[in-house]
Amino acid sequence: MTNSINSLPAEKRKMNWRLQGACSTHPEPDIWHATGSTAQSRSDLDEALALCNGCPVREACLDWALTNREAYGLWGGLTEAERRRILRIRIAGGESERRRGGRPLAACGTPSAYDRHVKLGEPIDDACRAAHTRASAEKRARASQQKPTSLEALFKAHTKRLYGGHLAWTGPVKPSFKGRSYNPKQVAFIIDRGREPVGRVLNDCGNSECVLPAHVADEAERHPTATKQLAA
Numbered sequence: 032m033t034n035s036i037n038s039l040p041a042e043k044r045k046m047n048w049r050l051q052g053a054c055s056t057h058p059e060p061d062i063w064h065a066t067g068s069t070a071q072s073r074s075d076l077d078e079a080l081a082l083c084n085g086c087p088v089r090e091a092c093l094d095w096a097l098t099n100r101e102a103y104g105l106w107g108g109l110t111e112a113e114r115r116r117i118l119r120i121r122i123a124g125g126e127s128e129r130r131r132g133g134r135p136l137a138a139c140g141t142p143s144a145y146d147r148h149v150k151l152g153e154p155i156d157d158a159c160r161a162a163h164t165r166a167s168a169e170k171r172a173r174a175s176q177q178k179p180t181s182l183e184a185l186f187k188a189h190t191k192r193l194y195g196g197h198l199a200w201t202g203p204v205k206p207s208f209k210g211r212s213y214n215p216k217q218v219a220f221i222i223d224r225g226r227e228p229v230g231r232v233l234n235d236c237g238n239s240e241c242v243l244p245a246h247v248a249d250e251a252e253r254h255p256t257a258t259k260q261l262a263a
Protein backbone atom coordinates (compact mmCIF):
# COMPACT_ATOMS: atom_id res chain seq x y z
CA MET A 32 0.00 0.00 0.00
CA THR A 33 1.25 3.48 -0.73
CA ASN A 34 0.88 6.90 0.72
CA SER A 35 -2.15 8.89 -0.37
CA ILE A 36 0.16 11.50 -1.93
CA ASN A 37 3.00 9.30 -3.17
CA SER A 38 0.61 6.91 -4.87
CA LEU A 39 -0.42 9.56 -7.39
CA PRO A 40 0.83 9.46 -10.98
CA ALA A 41 3.86 11.64 -11.74
CA GLU A 42 1.94 14.29 -13.67
CA LYS A 43 -0.46 14.75 -10.75
CA ARG A 44 2.46 15.32 -8.38
CA LYS A 45 3.30 18.57 -10.12
CA MET A 46 1.01 20.68 -7.94
CA ASN A 47 3.27 22.45 -5.47
CA TRP A 48 1.20 21.89 -2.35
CA ARG A 49 1.59 18.14 -2.62
CA LEU A 50 5.34 18.30 -2.64
CA GLN A 51 5.24 20.34 0.55
CA GLY A 52 3.10 17.79 2.36
CA ALA A 53 4.51 16.25 5.51
CA CYS A 54 3.71 12.83 4.06
CA SER A 55 5.56 13.36 0.76
CA THR A 56 8.93 12.31 2.16
CA HIS A 57 7.86 10.08 5.02
CA PRO A 58 9.67 6.70 5.06
CA GLU A 59 6.49 4.79 5.95
CA PRO A 60 3.69 6.15 3.76
CA ASP A 61 1.41 3.21 4.62
CA ILE A 62 0.53 4.86 7.91
CA TRP A 63 -1.80 7.23 5.99
CA HIS A 64 -3.80 4.16 5.02
CA ALA A 65 -3.76 2.33 8.34
CA THR A 66 -7.03 0.49 8.90
CA GLY A 67 -8.32 -1.95 11.48
CA SER A 68 -8.44 -1.74 15.23
CA THR A 69 -5.12 -3.25 16.26
CA ALA A 70 -2.85 -1.25 18.53
CA GLN A 71 -0.37 -0.92 15.66
CA SER A 72 -3.02 0.46 13.29
CA ARG A 73 -4.19 2.98 15.83
CA SER A 74 -0.64 4.04 16.55
CA ASP A 75 0.10 4.43 12.80
CA LEU A 76 -3.04 6.47 12.28
CA ASP A 77 -2.24 8.67 15.29
CA GLU A 78 1.21 9.34 13.88
CA ALA A 79 -0.21 10.21 10.45
CA LEU A 80 -2.85 12.42 12.02
CA ALA A 81 -0.26 14.30 14.08
CA LEU A 82 1.75 14.95 10.91
CA CYS A 83 -1.37 16.09 9.03
CA ASN A 84 -2.27 18.46 11.85
CA GLY A 85 1.09 20.19 11.57
CA CYS A 86 1.24 19.98 7.79
CA PRO A 87 1.65 23.36 6.02
CA VAL A 88 -0.63 22.33 3.14
CA ARG A 89 -3.37 20.67 5.15
CA GLU A 90 -6.15 22.92 3.92
CA ALA A 91 -5.20 22.52 0.25
CA CYS A 92 -4.94 18.76 0.74
CA LEU A 93 -8.33 18.48 2.36
CA ASP A 94 -9.92 20.70 -0.25
CA TRP A 95 -8.48 18.54 -3.01
CA ALA A 96 -9.67 15.30 -1.38
CA LEU A 97 -13.19 16.67 -0.88
CA THR A 98 -13.42 18.12 -4.37
CA ASN A 99 -12.21 14.87 -5.93
CA ARG A 100 -14.23 12.63 -3.62
CA GLU A 101 -11.05 10.80 -2.58
CA ALA A 102 -12.45 7.66 -0.99
CA TYR A 103 -9.52 6.11 0.88
CA GLY A 104 -6.82 7.10 3.30
CA LEU A 105 -6.18 10.09 5.53
CA TRP A 106 -6.22 13.40 3.66
CA GLY A 107 -5.94 16.81 5.24
CA GLY A 108 -6.10 15.14 8.64
CA LEU A 109 -9.52 13.62 8.02
CA THR A 110 -10.45 9.98 7.62
CA GLU A 111 -12.77 8.64 4.94
CA ALA A 112 -15.70 8.69 7.37
CA GLU A 113 -15.01 12.29 8.43
CA ARG A 114 -14.78 13.42 4.81
CA ARG A 115 -17.99 11.62 3.93
CA ARG A 116 -19.70 13.45 6.79
CA ILE A 117 -18.52 16.82 5.44
CA LEU A 118 -19.71 15.94 1.95
CA ARG A 119 -23.10 14.98 3.32
CA ILE A 120 -23.31 18.35 5.10
CA ARG A 121 -22.36 20.12 1.89
CA ILE A 122 -24.90 18.26 -0.17
CA ALA A 123 -27.63 18.77 2.42
CA GLY A 124 -26.90 22.49 2.43
CA GLY A 125 -26.84 22.70 -1.36
CA GLU A 126 -23.35 24.09 -1.06
CA SER A 127 -22.43 23.34 -4.65
CA GLU A 128 -25.27 25.60 -5.74
CA ARG A 129 -24.51 28.50 -3.43
CA ARG A 130 -21.89 30.87 -4.68
CA ARG A 131 -21.10 34.44 -3.75
CA GLY A 132 -19.89 36.80 -6.45
CA GLY A 133 -19.00 33.82 -8.63
CA ARG A 134 -16.53 32.48 -6.07
CA PRO A 135 -16.98 29.00 -4.57
CA LEU A 136 -17.62 28.84 -0.84
CA ALA A 137 -14.60 28.20 1.38
CA ALA A 138 -13.86 24.50 1.82
CA CYS A 139 -14.53 22.79 5.12
CA GLY A 140 -11.42 22.72 7.28
CA THR A 141 -10.86 26.49 6.96
CA PRO A 142 -11.65 29.37 9.34
CA SER A 143 -13.97 30.89 6.71
CA ALA A 144 -15.99 27.69 6.53
CA TYR A 145 -16.25 27.66 10.33
CA ASP A 146 -17.59 31.24 10.28
CA ARG A 147 -20.10 30.28 7.61
CA HIS A 148 -21.33 27.29 9.64
CA VAL A 149 -21.80 29.54 12.70
CA LYS A 150 -23.59 32.19 10.68
CA LEU A 151 -25.95 29.76 8.99
CA GLY A 152 -26.47 27.58 12.07
CA GLU A 153 -24.98 24.56 10.27
CA PRO A 154 -23.38 21.60 12.08
CA ILE A 155 -19.68 22.28 12.67
CA ASP A 156 -17.34 19.46 11.66
CA ASP A 157 -14.06 18.63 13.42
CA ALA A 158 -11.89 20.03 10.63
CA CYS A 159 -13.60 23.43 10.72
CA ARG A 160 -13.47 23.50 14.50
CA ALA A 161 -9.74 22.72 14.43
CA ALA A 162 -9.13 25.38 11.76
CA HIS A 163 -11.00 27.95 13.84
CA THR A 164 -9.01 27.02 16.96
CA ARG A 165 -5.73 27.36 15.07
CA ALA A 166 -6.72 30.69 13.54
CA SER A 167 -7.83 32.02 16.94
CA ALA A 168 -4.55 30.96 18.54
CA GLU A 169 -2.61 32.67 15.76
CA LYS A 170 -4.73 35.78 16.13
CA ARG A 171 -4.08 35.83 19.89
CA ALA A 172 -0.34 35.35 19.35
CA ARG A 173 -0.27 38.23 16.87
CA ALA A 174 -2.35 40.42 19.18
CA SER A 175 -0.11 39.75 22.17
CA GLN A 176 2.85 41.07 20.19
CA GLN A 177 1.17 44.33 19.25
CA LYS A 178 0.27 47.22 21.50
CA PRO A 179 -3.30 48.33 20.84
CA THR A 180 -3.73 51.97 19.84
CA SER A 181 -7.28 52.26 21.17
CA LEU A 182 -9.72 50.47 23.48
CA GLU A 183 -11.58 49.32 20.35
CA ALA A 184 -8.41 47.74 18.99
CA LEU A 185 -7.74 46.08 22.35
CA PHE A 186 -11.26 44.66 22.38
CA LYS A 187 -11.12 43.47 18.80
CA ALA A 188 -7.78 41.75 19.32
CA HIS A 189 -8.97 39.80 22.35
CA THR A 190 -12.43 38.58 21.48
CA LYS A 191 -13.82 35.68 19.51
CA ARG A 192 -17.29 34.85 18.35
CA LEU A 193 -19.13 32.01 20.05
CA TYR A 194 -21.96 29.84 18.88
CA GLY A 195 -25.30 31.42 19.75
CA GLY A 196 -24.23 34.99 19.01
CA HIS A 197 -22.10 35.46 22.14
CA LEU A 198 -18.61 36.90 22.27
CA ALA A 199 -15.79 35.48 24.42
CA TRP A 200 -12.90 37.42 25.91
CA THR A 201 -9.57 35.77 25.08
CA GLY A 202 -7.14 38.32 26.52
CA PRO A 203 -5.75 38.94 30.00
CA VAL A 204 -8.19 38.82 32.92
CA LYS A 205 -7.43 42.47 33.71
CA PRO A 206 -6.56 44.16 30.43
CA SER A 207 -4.83 47.49 30.70
CA PHE A 208 -4.73 50.42 28.31
CA LYS A 209 -2.72 53.61 28.75
CA GLY A 210 -1.88 52.69 32.33
CA ARG A 211 -5.44 51.96 33.45
CA SER A 212 -6.84 48.50 34.28
CA TYR A 213 -10.27 47.38 33.14
CA ASN A 214 -12.31 44.25 33.23
CA PRO A 215 -13.39 42.96 29.81
CA LYS A 216 -17.09 43.82 30.27
CA GLN A 217 -16.14 47.42 31.11
CA VAL A 218 -14.18 47.62 27.87
CA ALA A 219 -17.17 46.26 25.93
CA PHE A 220 -19.45 48.83 27.55
CA ILE A 221 -17.17 51.85 27.06
CA ILE A 222 -16.43 51.22 23.39
CA ASP A 223 -20.13 50.69 22.64
CA ARG A 224 -21.75 53.45 24.73
CA GLY A 225 -18.95 55.98 24.53
CA ARG A 226 -19.11 56.72 28.27
CA GLU A 227 -17.86 55.40 31.58
CA PRO A 228 -20.16 52.82 33.20
CA VAL A 229 -22.06 53.54 36.41
CA GLY A 230 -21.38 50.78 38.94
CA ARG A 231 -20.76 47.22 37.82
CA VAL A 232 -21.08 46.09 34.25
CA LEU A 233 -22.84 42.72 33.97
CA ASN A 234 -24.28 40.74 31.12
CA ASP A 235 -27.87 39.58 30.81
CA CYS A 236 -27.62 36.92 28.10
CA GLY A 237 -27.24 33.85 30.29
CA ASN A 238 -23.62 33.26 29.29
CA SER A 239 -21.57 34.60 32.18
CA GLU A 240 -18.43 34.88 30.04
CA CYS A 241 -20.04 36.82 27.20
CA VAL A 242 -18.69 40.32 26.47
CA LEU A 243 -20.84 41.18 23.46
CA PRO A 244 -21.51 44.93 23.90
CA ALA A 245 -25.24 44.43 23.26
CA HIS A 246 -25.35 41.86 26.09
CA VAL A 247 -23.77 44.02 28.81
CA ALA A 248 -25.29 46.81 30.88
CA ASP A 249 -24.19 49.03 33.76
CA GLU A 250 -26.21 49.93 36.90
CA ALA A 251 -27.76 52.94 35.17
CA GLU A 252 -29.19 50.77 32.43
CA ARG A 253 -30.26 47.90 34.66
CA HIS A 254 -31.93 50.10 37.30
CA PRO A 255 -32.53 53.50 35.69
CA THR A 256 -35.01 54.78 38.29
CA ALA A 257 -32.92 53.90 41.33
CA THR A 258 -29.81 55.37 39.74
CA LYS A 259 -31.59 58.69 39.02
CA GLN A 260 -32.87 58.89 42.60
CA LEU A 261 -29.39 58.33 43.99
CA ALA A 262 -27.97 61.03 41.72
CA ALA A 263 -30.68 63.56 42.67
Ligand code: SF4
Nearest residue numbers: 052054083086092107
Ligand atom coordinates in the same frame (compact mmCIF):
# COMPACT_ATOMS: atom_id res chain seq x y z
S1 SF4 B 1 -2.40 17.05 5.21
FE1 SF4 B 1 -1.68 14.97 5.62
S2 SF4 B 1 -2.17 13.75 3.77
FE2 SF4 B 1 -2.32 15.96 3.22
S3 SF4 B 1 -0.32 16.54 2.41
FE3 SF4 B 1 -0.27 17.00 4.59
S4 SF4 B 1 0.53 15.19 5.62
FE4 SF4 B 1 -0.07 14.57 3.54
